[in-house]
Amino acid sequence: MLLIGVNRSPYTRRVAITLKAYDVPFEQRDLSGFANRAEVRARNPLGRIPALVLDDGETLIDSGAIIDHLDEAHGRNRPLTPASGTDRRAVLRIAALMMGACDKGLQAAYMRNHTPAEKIHQPWIDDCNAQVTNALAAVEALVDPARPYLLLGRLTQADITAFVAERLARLGLGIDTEAGMPRLRALTRKLAVEFPFSSTEPPT
Ligand SMILES: N[C@@H](CCC(=O)N[C@@H](CS)C(=O)NCC(=O)O)C(=O)O
Structure with a gap:
Protein backbone atom coordinates (compact mmCIF):
# COMPACT_ATOMS: atom_id res chain seq x y z
CA MET A 1 0.00 0.00 0.00
CA GLY A 75 -11.90 -1.90 11.28
CA ARG A 76 -13.32 -5.36 12.05
CA ASN A 77 -15.82 -4.99 14.89
CA ARG A 78 -14.30 -1.73 16.25
CA PRO A 79 -13.89 0.68 13.34
CA LEU A 80 -12.58 4.16 14.17
CA THR A 81 -15.88 5.41 12.74
CA PRO A 82 -18.67 3.24 14.17
CA ALA A 83 -20.69 1.44 11.52
CA SER A 84 -24.14 2.74 12.47
CA GLY A 85 -26.42 4.54 14.88
CA THR A 86 -25.91 7.42 17.31
CA ASP A 87 -22.25 6.58 17.88
CA ARG A 88 -21.58 6.86 14.15
CA ARG A 89 -23.44 10.16 13.88
CA ALA A 90 -21.58 11.62 16.86
CA VAL A 91 -18.18 10.70 15.40
CA LEU A 92 -19.14 11.94 11.92
CA ARG A 93 -20.35 15.26 13.34
CA ILE A 94 -17.00 15.98 14.97
CA ALA A 95 -15.14 14.75 11.89
CA ALA A 96 -17.24 17.08 9.71
CA LEU A 97 -16.55 20.04 12.01
CA MET A 98 -12.83 19.35 12.10
CA MET A 99 -12.37 18.59 8.40
CA GLY A 100 -14.47 21.65 7.58
CA ALA A 101 -12.20 23.68 9.86
CA CYS A 102 -9.21 22.39 7.90
CA ASP A 103 -10.94 23.37 4.64
CA LYS A 104 -11.54 26.90 5.93
CA GLY A 105 -8.03 27.14 7.34
CA LEU A 106 -6.56 26.17 4.00
CA GLN A 107 -8.74 28.69 2.17
CA ALA A 108 -7.26 31.39 4.39
CA ALA A 109 -3.74 30.05 3.84
CA TYR A 110 -4.23 29.85 0.07
CA MET A 111 -5.47 33.47 0.03
CA ARG A 112 -2.34 34.49 1.91
CA ASN A 113 0.17 32.34 0.01
CA HIS A 114 -1.22 32.12 -3.52
CA THR A 115 -2.64 35.59 -4.08
CA PRO A 116 -0.74 38.71 -5.20
CA ALA A 117 -0.18 40.97 -2.18
CA GLU A 118 -2.43 43.76 -3.51
CA LYS A 119 -5.33 41.33 -3.93
CA ILE A 120 -5.21 39.74 -0.50
CA HIS A 121 -8.59 40.35 1.13
CA GLN A 122 -8.00 40.31 4.88
CA PRO A 123 -11.73 40.24 5.84
CA TRP A 124 -12.02 36.90 4.02
CA ILE A 125 -9.01 35.52 5.90
CA ASP A 126 -10.46 36.78 9.18
CA ASP A 127 -13.81 35.18 8.44
CA CYS A 128 -12.22 31.83 7.60
CA ASN A 129 -10.18 31.95 10.81
CA ALA A 130 -13.32 32.80 12.80
CA GLN A 131 -15.04 29.71 11.36
CA VAL A 132 -12.04 27.57 12.31
CA THR A 133 -12.08 29.03 15.83
CA ASN A 134 -15.83 28.44 16.23
CA ALA A 135 -15.57 24.84 15.09
CA LEU A 136 -12.68 24.16 17.49
CA ALA A 137 -14.61 25.85 20.31
CA ALA A 138 -17.57 23.54 19.63
CA VAL A 139 -15.31 20.51 20.04
CA GLU A 140 -13.62 22.08 23.08
CA ALA A 141 -17.06 22.08 24.73
CA LEU A 142 -17.27 18.30 24.22
CA VAL A 143 -13.91 17.47 25.82
CA ASP A 144 -14.24 15.87 29.24
CA PRO A 145 -10.78 16.14 30.87
CA ALA A 146 -11.58 13.06 32.97
CA ARG A 147 -11.89 10.89 29.85
CA PRO A 148 -8.99 9.75 27.65
CA TYR A 149 -10.79 10.32 24.33
CA LEU A 150 -13.55 12.51 22.96
CA LEU A 151 -16.19 9.80 22.52
CA LEU A 152 -16.97 6.18 23.33
CA GLY A 153 -14.05 5.78 25.77
CA ARG A 154 -11.73 4.79 22.93
CA LEU A 155 -9.83 6.29 20.02
CA THR A 156 -12.14 7.25 17.17
CA GLN A 157 -11.98 9.34 14.03
CA ALA A 158 -13.29 12.21 16.21
CA ASP A 159 -9.95 12.33 18.06
CA ILE A 160 -7.90 11.95 14.89
CA THR A 161 -9.66 14.78 13.06
CA ALA A 162 -9.61 17.01 16.16
CA PHE A 163 -5.88 16.37 16.46
CA VAL A 164 -5.04 17.37 12.88
CA ALA A 165 -7.36 20.39 12.92
CA GLU A 166 -6.02 21.73 16.22
CA ARG A 167 -2.46 21.34 14.93
CA LEU A 168 -3.26 23.21 11.70
CA ALA A 169 -4.96 26.00 13.67
CA ARG A 170 -2.10 26.36 16.14
CA LEU A 171 0.92 25.94 13.86
CA GLY A 172 -0.47 26.94 10.47
CA LEU A 173 -2.90 29.72 11.31
CA GLY A 174 -1.45 31.09 14.55
CA ILE A 175 -4.64 30.49 16.55
CA ASP A 176 -3.84 30.39 20.26
CA THR A 177 -5.43 27.07 21.16
CA GLU A 178 -3.55 26.91 24.48
CA ALA A 179 -5.53 29.93 25.65
CA GLY A 180 -8.74 29.51 23.65
CA MET A 181 -9.28 25.72 23.77
CA PRO A 182 -7.23 24.47 26.73
CA ARG A 183 -9.07 21.16 27.15
CA LEU A 184 -8.78 20.34 23.46
CA ARG A 185 -5.10 21.30 23.57
CA ALA A 186 -4.58 19.00 26.57
CA LEU A 187 -6.22 16.17 24.62
CA THR A 188 -4.02 16.72 21.56
CA ARG A 189 -0.92 16.89 23.75
CA LYS A 190 -1.84 13.50 25.22
CA LEU A 191 -2.62 12.01 21.80
CA ALA A 192 0.69 13.29 20.42
CA VAL A 193 2.65 10.70 22.40
CA GLU A 194 0.53 7.76 21.26
CA PHE A 195 2.24 5.74 18.53
CA PRO A 196 -0.11 6.45 15.58
CA PHE A 197 0.37 10.17 16.22
CA SER A 198 4.05 10.30 17.27
CA SER A 199 5.13 8.08 14.37
CA THR A 200 3.45 10.34 11.79
CA GLU A 201 4.68 13.72 13.08
CA PRO A 202 6.08 15.65 10.09
CA PRO A 203 9.55 17.19 10.25
CA THR A 204 9.45 20.84 11.32
N1 LIG B 1 -11.29 16.91 0.83
C1 LIG B 1 -9.92 16.54 0.55
C2 LIG B 1 -9.01 17.76 0.71
C3 LIG B 1 -7.58 17.46 0.28
C4 LIG B 1 -6.76 18.75 0.15
O1 LIG B 1 -7.29 19.86 0.04
N2 LIG B 1 -5.43 18.58 0.14
C5 LIG B 1 -4.55 19.72 -0.03
C6 LIG B 1 -3.29 19.58 0.83
S1 LIG B 1 -3.58 19.88 2.51
C7 LIG B 1 -4.06 19.78 -1.46
O2 LIG B 1 -3.65 18.80 -2.01
N3 LIG B 1 -4.16 20.98 -2.07
C8 LIG B 1 -3.71 21.21 -3.39
C9 LIG B 1 -4.77 21.86 -4.22
O3 LIG B 1 -5.93 21.99 -3.76
O4 LIG B 1 -4.46 22.19 -5.37
C10 LIG B 1 -9.50 15.38 1.46
O5 LIG B 1 -10.13 15.21 2.51
O6 LIG B 1 -8.59 14.61 1.10
Whole structure:
Protein backbone atom coordinates (compact mmCIF):
# COMPACT_ATOMS: atom_id res chain seq x y z
CA MET A 1 0.00 0.00 0.00
CA LEU A 2 1.35 3.42 -0.91
CA LEU A 3 0.23 6.68 0.68
CA ILE A 4 0.80 9.72 -1.51
CA GLY A 5 1.19 12.99 0.40
CA VAL A 6 3.08 14.85 3.08
CA ASN A 7 2.01 14.59 6.71
CA ARG A 8 1.96 18.35 7.16
CA SER A 9 -1.30 18.08 5.22
CA PRO A 10 -4.00 17.42 7.83
CA TYR A 11 -5.86 15.21 5.35
CA THR A 12 -2.81 13.06 4.60
CA ARG A 13 -1.86 12.92 8.28
CA ARG A 14 -5.36 11.77 9.15
CA VAL A 15 -4.96 8.82 6.77
CA ALA A 16 -1.44 8.05 8.03
CA ILE A 17 -2.65 8.04 11.66
CA THR A 18 -5.55 5.77 10.71
CA LEU A 19 -3.24 3.31 8.91
CA LYS A 20 -0.98 3.18 11.99
CA ALA A 21 -3.94 2.78 14.34
CA TYR A 22 -5.10 -0.20 12.27
CA ASP A 23 -1.53 -1.53 12.13
CA VAL A 24 -1.60 -1.62 8.34
CA PRO A 25 1.88 -1.62 6.76
CA PHE A 26 2.35 1.07 4.12
CA GLU A 27 4.96 3.08 2.29
CA GLN A 28 4.63 6.82 1.89
CA ARG A 29 5.70 9.14 -0.91
CA ASP A 30 6.13 12.66 0.46
CA LEU A 31 4.54 14.65 -2.36
CA SER A 32 2.84 18.03 -2.08
CA GLY A 33 -0.04 19.24 -4.26
CA PHE A 34 1.89 22.41 -5.08
CA ALA A 35 5.57 21.44 -5.13
CA ASN A 36 4.96 18.15 -6.97
CA ARG A 37 2.06 19.08 -9.22
CA ALA A 38 2.71 16.66 -12.09
CA GLU A 39 3.29 13.61 -9.89
CA VAL A 40 0.26 14.31 -7.72
CA ARG A 41 -1.96 14.92 -10.75
CA ALA A 42 -0.80 11.62 -12.24
CA ARG A 43 -2.21 9.90 -9.13
CA ASN A 44 -5.27 12.13 -8.60
CA PRO A 45 -6.64 14.11 -11.56
CA LEU A 46 -7.82 16.76 -9.07
CA GLY A 47 -4.21 17.28 -7.99
CA ARG A 48 -4.81 16.89 -4.29
CA ILE A 49 -3.24 14.83 -1.57
CA PRO A 50 -3.80 12.32 -0.09
CA ALA A 51 -4.18 9.42 -2.49
CA LEU A 52 -3.85 5.80 -1.40
CA VAL A 53 -2.64 3.21 -3.91
CA LEU A 54 -3.89 -0.23 -2.88
CA ASP A 55 -1.84 -3.38 -3.41
CA ASP A 56 -3.87 -4.28 -6.53
CA GLY A 57 -3.10 -0.85 -8.08
CA GLU A 58 -6.48 0.78 -7.42
CA THR A 59 -6.01 4.39 -6.28
CA LEU A 60 -8.36 5.93 -3.72
CA ILE A 61 -8.65 9.71 -3.37
CA ASP A 62 -10.01 12.07 -0.70
CA SER A 63 -9.26 11.34 2.96
CA GLY A 64 -12.92 10.65 3.80
CA ALA A 65 -13.29 8.03 1.07
CA ILE A 66 -9.91 6.50 1.93
CA ILE A 67 -10.86 6.22 5.60
CA ASP A 68 -14.23 4.73 4.70
CA HIS A 69 -12.34 1.96 2.88
CA LEU A 70 -9.87 1.46 5.74
CA ASP A 71 -12.74 1.13 8.23
CA GLU A 72 -14.38 -1.47 6.02
CA ALA A 73 -11.20 -3.42 5.31
CA HIS A 74 -9.43 -3.18 8.67
CA GLY A 75 -11.90 -1.90 11.28
CA ARG A 76 -13.32 -5.36 12.05
CA ASN A 77 -15.82 -4.99 14.89
CA ARG A 78 -14.30 -1.73 16.25
CA PRO A 79 -13.89 0.68 13.34
CA LEU A 80 -12.58 4.16 14.17
CA THR A 81 -15.88 5.41 12.74
CA PRO A 82 -18.67 3.24 14.17
CA ALA A 83 -20.69 1.44 11.52
CA SER A 84 -24.14 2.74 12.47
CA GLY A 85 -26.42 4.54 14.88
CA THR A 86 -25.91 7.42 17.31
CA ASP A 87 -22.25 6.58 17.88
CA ARG A 88 -21.58 6.86 14.15
CA ARG A 89 -23.44 10.16 13.88
CA ALA A 90 -21.58 11.62 16.86
CA VAL A 91 -18.18 10.70 15.40
CA LEU A 92 -19.14 11.94 11.92
CA ARG A 93 -20.35 15.26 13.34
CA ILE A 94 -17.00 15.98 14.97
CA ALA A 95 -15.14 14.75 11.89
CA ALA A 96 -17.24 17.08 9.71
CA LEU A 97 -16.55 20.04 12.01
CA MET A 98 -12.83 19.35 12.10
CA MET A 99 -12.37 18.59 8.40
CA GLY A 100 -14.47 21.65 7.58
CA ALA A 101 -12.20 23.68 9.86
CA CYS A 102 -9.21 22.39 7.90
CA ASP A 103 -10.94 23.37 4.64
CA LYS A 104 -11.54 26.90 5.93
CA GLY A 105 -8.03 27.14 7.34
CA LEU A 106 -6.56 26.17 4.00
CA GLN A 107 -8.74 28.69 2.17
CA ALA A 108 -7.26 31.39 4.39
CA ALA A 109 -3.74 30.05 3.84
CA TYR A 110 -4.23 29.85 0.07
CA MET A 111 -5.47 33.47 0.03
CA ARG A 112 -2.34 34.49 1.91
CA ASN A 113 0.17 32.34 0.01
CA HIS A 114 -1.22 32.12 -3.52
CA THR A 115 -2.64 35.59 -4.08
CA PRO A 116 -0.74 38.71 -5.20
CA ALA A 117 -0.18 40.97 -2.18
CA GLU A 118 -2.43 43.76 -3.51
CA LYS A 119 -5.33 41.33 -3.93
CA ILE A 120 -5.21 39.74 -0.50
CA HIS A 121 -8.59 40.35 1.13
CA GLN A 122 -8.00 40.31 4.88
CA PRO A 123 -11.73 40.24 5.84
CA TRP A 124 -12.02 36.90 4.02
CA ILE A 125 -9.01 35.52 5.90
CA ASP A 126 -10.46 36.78 9.18
CA ASP A 127 -13.81 35.18 8.44
CA CYS A 128 -12.22 31.83 7.60
CA ASN A 129 -10.18 31.95 10.81
CA ALA A 130 -13.32 32.80 12.80
CA GLN A 131 -15.04 29.71 11.36
CA VAL A 132 -12.04 27.57 12.31
CA THR A 133 -12.08 29.03 15.83
CA ASN A 134 -15.83 28.44 16.23
CA ALA A 135 -15.57 24.84 15.09
CA LEU A 136 -12.68 24.16 17.49
CA ALA A 137 -14.61 25.85 20.31
CA ALA A 138 -17.57 23.54 19.63
CA VAL A 139 -15.31 20.51 20.04
CA GLU A 140 -13.62 22.08 23.08
CA ALA A 141 -17.06 22.08 24.73
CA LEU A 142 -17.27 18.30 24.22
CA VAL A 143 -13.91 17.47 25.82
CA ASP A 144 -14.24 15.87 29.24
CA PRO A 145 -10.78 16.14 30.87
CA ALA A 146 -11.58 13.06 32.97
CA ARG A 147 -11.89 10.89 29.85
CA PRO A 148 -8.99 9.75 27.65
CA TYR A 149 -10.79 10.32 24.33
CA LEU A 150 -13.55 12.51 22.96
CA LEU A 151 -16.19 9.80 22.52
CA LEU A 152 -16.97 6.18 23.33
CA GLY A 153 -14.05 5.78 25.77
CA ARG A 154 -11.73 4.79 22.93
CA LEU A 155 -9.83 6.29 20.02
CA THR A 156 -12.14 7.25 17.17
CA GLN A 157 -11.98 9.34 14.03
CA ALA A 158 -13.29 12.21 16.21
CA ASP A 159 -9.95 12.33 18.06
CA ILE A 160 -7.90 11.95 14.89
CA THR A 161 -9.66 14.78 13.06
CA ALA A 162 -9.61 17.01 16.16
CA PHE A 163 -5.88 16.37 16.46
CA VAL A 164 -5.04 17.37 12.88
CA ALA A 165 -7.36 20.39 12.92
CA GLU A 166 -6.02 21.73 16.22
CA ARG A 167 -2.46 21.34 14.93
CA LEU A 168 -3.26 23.21 11.70
CA ALA A 169 -4.96 26.00 13.67
CA ARG A 170 -2.10 26.36 16.14
CA LEU A 171 0.92 25.94 13.86
CA GLY A 172 -0.47 26.94 10.47
CA LEU A 173 -2.90 29.72 11.31
CA GLY A 174 -1.45 31.09 14.55
CA ILE A 175 -4.64 30.49 16.55
CA ASP A 176 -3.84 30.39 20.26
CA THR A 177 -5.43 27.07 21.16
CA GLU A 178 -3.55 26.91 24.48
CA ALA A 179 -5.53 29.93 25.65
CA GLY A 180 -8.74 29.51 23.65
CA MET A 181 -9.28 25.72 23.77
CA PRO A 182 -7.23 24.47 26.73
CA ARG A 183 -9.07 21.16 27.15
CA LEU A 184 -8.78 20.34 23.46
CA ARG A 185 -5.10 21.30 23.57
CA ALA A 186 -4.58 19.00 26.57
CA LEU A 187 -6.22 16.17 24.62
CA THR A 188 -4.02 16.72 21.56
CA ARG A 189 -0.92 16.89 23.75
CA LYS A 190 -1.84 13.50 25.22
CA LEU A 191 -2.62 12.01 21.80
CA ALA A 192 0.69 13.29 20.42
CA VAL A 193 2.65 10.70 22.40
CA GLU A 194 0.53 7.76 21.26
CA PHE A 195 2.24 5.74 18.53
CA PRO A 196 -0.11 6.45 15.58
CA PHE A 197 0.37 10.17 16.22
CA SER A 198 4.05 10.30 17.27
CA SER A 199 5.13 8.08 14.37
CA THR A 200 3.45 10.34 11.79
CA GLU A 201 4.68 13.72 13.08
CA PRO A 202 6.08 15.65 10.09
CA PRO A 203 9.55 17.19 10.25
CA THR A 204 9.45 20.84 11.32
N1 LIG B 1 -11.29 16.91 0.83
C1 LIG B 1 -9.92 16.54 0.55
C2 LIG B 1 -9.01 17.76 0.71
C3 LIG B 1 -7.58 17.46 0.28
C4 LIG B 1 -6.76 18.75 0.15
O1 LIG B 1 -7.29 19.86 0.04
N2 LIG B 1 -5.43 18.58 0.14
C5 LIG B 1 -4.55 19.72 -0.03
C6 LIG B 1 -3.29 19.58 0.83
S1 LIG B 1 -3.58 19.88 2.51
C7 LIG B 1 -4.06 19.78 -1.46
O2 LIG B 1 -3.65 18.80 -2.01
N3 LIG B 1 -4.16 20.98 -2.07
C8 LIG B 1 -3.71 21.21 -3.39
C9 LIG B 1 -4.77 21.86 -4.22
O3 LIG B 1 -5.93 21.99 -3.76
O4 LIG B 1 -4.46 22.19 -5.37
C10 LIG B 1 -9.50 15.38 1.46
O5 LIG B 1 -10.13 15.21 2.51
O6 LIG B 1 -8.59 14.61 1.10
